[in-house]
Amino acid sequence: MAFHELKDISVREYCAQKIAEPLGLPAGEVTQNFAEPPDSSLGDLSFKTFSLSKKTGKPPHVLASDISRGLKDIEEFSVEPAGPYLNISFNAPFVCSHAVRRSLGAGSFWGVSDKGKGKTIVIDYSSPNIAKPFGVGHLRSTVIGASICRILRHTGYDVVGINHLGDWGTQFGIILAGLEEEKIDLSSLGSGALRKAYEIYVKYSALSKENPAFMDKARSWFSRLEKKDPDALKFWETIRESSLNEFKKTYSRLGIEFERYLGESFYFDKTSSVLDMFAEKNLSKKDQGATIVPLEEYGLPPVLLTKSDGSTLYSTREIASALYRLSEFNPFKLLYVVGIPQELHFKQLQAALEKAGIIDKEKIVHAGFGHIQGMSSRKGNLVFLEDFLEEAASRAKTKIREGEHAQAEGADPDELAFSIGAGAVIFNDLKNKRTRDVDFDWDRALSFEGETGPYLQYAHARICSILRKAGDFREDPSLCLSLESQEEKRLALAIDSFPEHVLKASEEYEPSVVSRYLLALAGDFSTFYHSHRVLSSDNTIMQARLNLLKACKSTLSQGLSLLGIKPVEVM
RNA sequence: GCCCUCGUAGCUCAGUGGAUAGAGCAUCGGUUUCCUAAACCGGGGGUCACAAGUUCGAAUCUUGUCGGGGGCGCCA
Structure with missing residues (x-):
């Protein structure tokens, strides 16, 4: 060749x-x-x-x-x-012209492969609990999951993103029992219902831990919910509806869309067939009133299918949802972007389904992520995502004003500030391996310098600026045969390796592979930028460098988009 | 008690068998009549938790110890 x-x-x-x-x-x-x-x-x-x-x-x-x-x-x-x-x-001219030919030739398909062609991956991510505010903690599953979706699509898979809302379970028993205790009619509260429900939840979930009598009451309320008691259902629907509306606003700001919203409640009436199946196959048994599936041969503790009062558990609904996803989508893999603390539950899920002869356990993949510690605002409370994004945007806006460059270009400062702030926040969650626990630090998460989202956006914006100033130029990779320097060669080599990094990221379900790659690419660009002029250099060289920069811009832009960060044109 | 995971520079992290262990932040010094200094260049800073083992070769694999975090049938 x-x-x-x-x-x-x-x-x-x-x-x-x-x-x-x-x-x-x-x-x-x-x-x-x-x-x-x-x-x-x-x-x-x-x-x-x-x-x-x-x-x-x-x-x-x-x-x-x-x-x-x-x-x-x-x-x-x-x-x-x-x-x-x-x-x-x-040989530098070879590398430069080849990288530019490949990347520009691929256009918007740069880095795309057909490795996953014809295969469907169902991915469960974000999955917040209803009746709780969307905190920075939930951002992690959301941002990692959304990025994995995009990376997998880039690798040719059909991806079904599912938001498995935590909209069922004893937590609702706690809220309903609390509402009864305080004699509150939630449906009369209108838009304030969600906040009130959360207040009640916080207050009474603390109470339930030290007060067994109250916990019994909560369990009985949840039991009523499972029996479709009209009062219980009415409150539940009110809470669910208002929470979901809030969540959707946030997702839309972050450019995230789910194929399906299928919460735990969706699987409630599918749990009886789960119970039947394990019973028919003689795999379940009663133990202290509860229904369990022993998993000794896997070295795992048994999984519980029902409590002693007959009501279902998270794990029951999880099994029901896996069965549903298997039959509905005929997937290559069922992927779960859920915290590492739940690792045991996914091992049990794999084992139970394999034991029942339904799948090989490799079909279920838990792409776990480390949990966040030390996450609190300076006041010492939970950090709400909306507040966090707002603070990030406001800091970005200050920077934009100082620079005055974006203003001169006529960019919308609010929109730009949001993109940059969100870029910092998102990248902060994607730059390290997902399995690492995160030591949350407010100032570090909102930093715009060094290994950050804005650093990448800045590199992209500078290239855009040069291309704007250059105006029209001849797009022709062979012009790059005139590029000889070490800096140009390194940049071209980095560009050329984009597809293999996307592939690696998809094989490992690991967005940080892309993050780290982009940092290196942007670094190579910056080094090049500071050692060579593009505009006003010799015409042949200038044309060649413009081609190289266009390839670099395309790569940065594709990569940032895979992470869910907006590649802004001005900063 | 059992199981999982992590321990690399002052801090946050890359680096899963090979060359003198890398980056960002912080620190010290330099770069702005030059395409945006949210940037770039350079200095200092590490017995890769500890010990033993496997190997021609170990931050990386095995075992043990210590330390952080997490999990272990009626929460999700």
């Missing part, structure tokens, strides 16, 4: 093929042994010969020099043996 035949593989893959061919190896085996050289002066990429040495019996340093001798005539890169390593230096 020669230079001009390279259509949609990265220079990295091309290089792997060139090394693999004479060795009679699959290119993938070479890719696995690629590494970053410790110092960029050694090369752009290095190949480790250790595992090949194990196979062939030849010492690593001999292999390195043997291979390098066979690759002397390749024009796209040069190789230099260094002990057991083979250091590879790409």
